[in-house]
Amino acid sequence: MNEHQETHDFDRPYWERHWQQARRNGPGPAPNPYLLRETGALKPGTALDAGCGEGGEARWLAEHGWDVTAADISAEVLARAGRVPSSVDWVQADLTDWTPGRQFDLVMTHYAHPSIPQLAFYDRIAEWVAPGGTLLIVGHLHGHHPAEATATAANITARLAVAKWAIVTADEQARTVTAPDGRSVSLHDVVVRATRHQ
Ligand SMILES: C[S@@+](CC[C@H](N)C(=O)[O-])C[C@H]1O[C@@H](n2cnc3c(N)ncnc32)[C@H](O)[C@@H]1O
Known part of the structure; x- marks a missing residue:
């Protein structure tokens, strides 16, 4: 089984x-490039x-003037994220309930x-966007991870009703990153950004 x-x-x-x-020393990976772009x-x-993991994206936003709450189900990873000084408010929570x-x-x-199913998770967090606010989803593209953990740009945007959302970005792209052990890894990503109407 692969x-x-x-x-x-x-x-x-x-x-x-x-x-x-996945223990490692240091501050963890740099924020992903889509965060900066979007x-x-x-x-x-x-x-x-x-689902902030080691918190690279949350810290980057906080350093750029945002008031950031970062939630993850894993106490282990939040302890690690919290060791790097930042203004981020770390919350240990299961975002499915x-x-x-x-x-x-x-x-x-x-x-x-x-x-829970990937798209149901996106539906759930979309409800937490304020009117006029932004939803940014970066996920694993369908076909490149266990199926239940993946999505496509089309099936994410199909859930965002036009009456409520304006789609700004709906992208599928590949990039190469260096893993902690030095290997090059190809990632196939889906990136959706939408603005909630006022
Ligand atoms: C693949 S990691 C990505 C971490 C980080 N966002 C990043 O891009 O490096 C997925 C993260 O989602 C978190 N997660 C999974 N299920 C969750 C849930 N039900 N509630 C909160 N966090 C969850 C995991 O603990 C993990 O840190």
């Missing part, structure tokens, strides 16, 4: 195990990073794949 055919529960034990095995021209406000109780000017998620 990597793309394996099935996982993507529940909390899975993610705690994942992060225990949010660089936005006026800073409040932001939620859903926790709700923030408020809305944000920007809600973003980068490669988070929880135990």
Whole structure:
């Protein structure tokens, strides 16, 4: 069975195990390039990073004037994220049942794949975007990860009703990154940015 055919529960034990095995020293990876491309021209406000992992994207936003809440299901990875000084408010929460109780000017998620269907997760976090605010989804492109953890630009944008959302970006692209062990890894990504009407 290859990597793309394996099935996982993507529940909390899975993610705690994942992060225990992925221990590393230092601040973790740099923020992904889509964050810079998609949010660089936005006026800073409040932001939620859903499934923040080691927090590279959340810290980058905070350094650029945003008031950032970053949530993850894994206590292990949040402990690691919190060791790097920043103004980010780290929250340990299962985003399939926790709700923030408020809305944000920007809600973003980068490669988070929880135990519920991927598109249902995106529907859920989209509700937390304030009128006039932005939803940024960066995910694994269908065909390049376990199927249940993937999406396409078309099936994400199909869920964003035109009466409520303006689609700004709907992209599928590949890039190469260097893994912690020095290997080159190809990533196939889907990037969707949408603005919620006032
Ligand atoms: C592949 S990692 C990506 C981390 C980071 N956003 C990045 O781009 O490097 C997916 C993250 O989603 C988190 N996650 C998965 N299910 C979650 C859930 N139900 N609630 C909150 N976080 C979750 C995992 O713990 C993990 O940190």
